[in-house]
Amino acid sequence: MDALWKQYPSTAIGMGYFKYADELKIPDATEFADDIRFTRSYLDSLHAMEFAKLSENNRIDYLMLQNDLYGTLWYLDTFKVQEWNPAMYNLGGDSYEIISKQFAPIEKRLMVLSHHLQNASAYYQAGLANLRQPTREHTELAVQQNLGSLQIFDQSLQDSITASSLTGLQKDSLRHNIEATKAAINSYVADLKKLLADKNYSFRSFRIGEQNFDRKFHYDIVSDFTPKQIFEKAVTAKKNYHNEMFRISTELWPKYFGTEAMPADTLMRIKKMIDRISDRHVTPEQLFDTIRQQVTELQQFVVTKNLLSLDSTQKIVVRKMPAYMSGTSLASASSPGPYEPHSDFYYNVSDLTAMPREKALSQLREQNYYILQILSIHEAVPGHLVQLEYSNRSPSIVKSVFGNGAMIEGWAVYSQRMMLENGWGNNAPEMWLMFYKWSMRECCNVIIDYGLQCLNYSKDDVVNLLKNEAFQEEAQVEEKYHRATISQVQLCSYFTGSNEILALREAMMKKQGEQFNLKNFHEKFLSYGSAPVKYIAQLMLNEN
Ligand code: ZN
Numbered sequence: 001m002d003a004l005w006k007q008y009p010s011t012a013i014g015m016g017y018f019k020y021a022d023e024l025k026i027p028d029a030t031e032f033a034d035d036i037r038f039t040r041s042y043l044d045s046l047h048a049m050e051f052a053k054l055s056e057n058n059r060i061d062y063l064m065l066q067n068d069l070y071g072t073l074w075y076l077d078t079f080k081v082q083e084w085n086p087a088m089y090n091l092g093g094d095s096y097e098i099i100s101k102q103f104a105p106i107e108k109r110l111m112v113l114s115h116h117l118q119n120a121s122a123y124y125q126a127g128l129a130n131l132r133q134p135t136r137e138h139t140e141l142a143v144q145q146n147l148g149s150l151q152i153f154d155q156s157l158q159d160s161i162t163a164s165s166l167t168g169l170q171k172d173s174l175r176h177n178i179e180a181t182k183a184a185i186n187s188y189v190a191d192l193k194k195l196l197a198d199k200n201y202s203f204r205s206f207r208i209g210e211q212n213f214d215r216k217f218h219y220d221i222v223s224d225f226t227p228k229q230i231f232e233k234a235v236t237a238k239k240n241y242h243n244e245m246f247r248i249s250t251e252l253w254p255k256y257f258g259t260e261a262m263p264a265d266t267l268m269r270i271k272k273m274i275d276r277i278s279d280r281h282v283t284p285e286q287l288f289d290t291i292r293q294q295v296t297e298l299q300q301f302v303v304t305k306n307l308l309s310l311d312s313t314q315k316i317v318v319r320k321m322p323a324y325m326s327g328t329s330l331a332s333a334s335s336p337g338p339y340e341p342h343s344d345f346y347y348n349v350s351d352l353t354a355m356p357r358e359k360a361l362s363q364l365r366e367q368n369y370y371i372l373q374i375l376s377i378h379e380a381v382p383g384h385l386v387q388l389e390y391s392n393r394s395p396s397i398v399k400s401v402f403g404n405g406a407m408i409e410g411w412a413v414y415s416q417r418m419m420l421e422n423g424w425g426n427n428a429p430e431m432w433l434m435f436y437k438w439s440m441r442e443c444c445n446v447i448i449d450y451g452l453q454c455l456n457y458s459k460d461d462v463v464n465l466l467k468n469e470a471f472q473e474e475a476q477v478e479e480k481y482h483r484a485t486i487s488q489v490q491l492c493s494y495f496t497g498s499n500e501i502l503a504l505r506e507a508m509m510k511k512q513g514e515q516f517n518l519k520n521f522h523e524k525f526l527s528y529g530s531a532p533v534k535y536i537a538q539l540m541l542n543e544n
Helices: 002-007 009-014 029-047 056-079 092-100 106-116 120-130 136-153 155-163 168-197 209-220 227-257 266-278 287-304 357-366 369-379 384-393 397-401 405-421 429-454 459-469 474-486 490-515 518-527 533-542
Strands: 316-320 331-334 345-349
Touching (some): 056 209, 056 533, 120 168, 155 168, 209 429, 266 429, 287 316, 345 384, 357 474, 369 384, 369 429, 429 459
């Protein structure tokens, strides 16, 4: 693992491993060739082991490592993301981690930052030189996110430098490196803006096509299902959710509309009910306090209902989303890496007060009174932040490090249904209606991801689906379309992972009969760390 982090110091920073944080790899052809050499050599070492002689737990690690190494080769020599995604070149995230994570005294961290930034200019030049016909969408994203990164080097960092006990010379050199970094970012952004302004420049399509999609799904998701099968399952799920929503809307009708006639059309009836219930939402100013309160209540619920034991020392901090992360979603979770198990867990929330009022209110109708609770279940308790805390406790560093996105998202999605099944929201029909509306997102995520990338769906196809069939607000639809053009496969992870977890729970109930206990199932499942569900299922189903 140490060799891996030496090879990829930037990935290491994201994991909370700061030993090589002062180094910055220049992303040029020499470096990519070295990555390939490194990967092949570790595949050889791995294959020298006798798989059959490994413990079951180590077999999972073996398969996860092998998958990651093959994936690395594919990303570099076939998918070639370094040639078309200018947003992968950004020094903001690592700089932010170095400054904000308490891995050493502030003076030490400032010196690490100073070294880290010393070749910023070469870094951005190499990035620019790698680009061969980028997509317009990733070019725009690179501009937006790199401009966001500039904020990391603003006044508050300058104040920390002034207040620190570094020598005058050290301060000067750090300030010099920061200025040079800002200049490199500005120059990179200017070059990208030139491309964007050039009417004759032909950007590559953001659609990666079925063949690449299949491979990416294979490496990123690790499931027994093919993308096409998941797509078909999602289409079926959409039908089932519509049936449930129609039933609930009909039942709730008199409560909200009295004797007013019900629309005969299924989707119209559901839409009218959702619109009415969405009126109940917080203001942009109340958002942070509401979410803090929810986190506390969710923790109490999980414990009193015997769903899962929680680490009482885990501290969940609700904070304003850092600028370098912004641009993709309203809320997100960030946890300490596997090497820093005692630092804080963050529930990042976009500051809607800074947004045009109309846009903010549209987002809050979408994240209304009911959905906001489901969002907090997903991001925080017992979703991401709880799962990641369990994962960091897992004895396998491989599983913590090579966390499987479909298992992670699958767990967060599974928690939503599980919490409601156990009485969160008191079985209110409104809560269930909104649950199905929210769940519609996950199956539509699959439909638009696969549809856009493989089936040539147009933007209109996506907008119609999300607006008319998934009842989403305009702001949400725009955000989702944007996200579906800058990511691939990731949107399938929610639906795929949660389906696999539900199937495993069913299989365990069948296997254990009377002995089945939900709390034990959850704790056992999470104890393996963030491994692909299909590998966890093999272990759990084989155990006596
Ligand atoms: Zn999530």
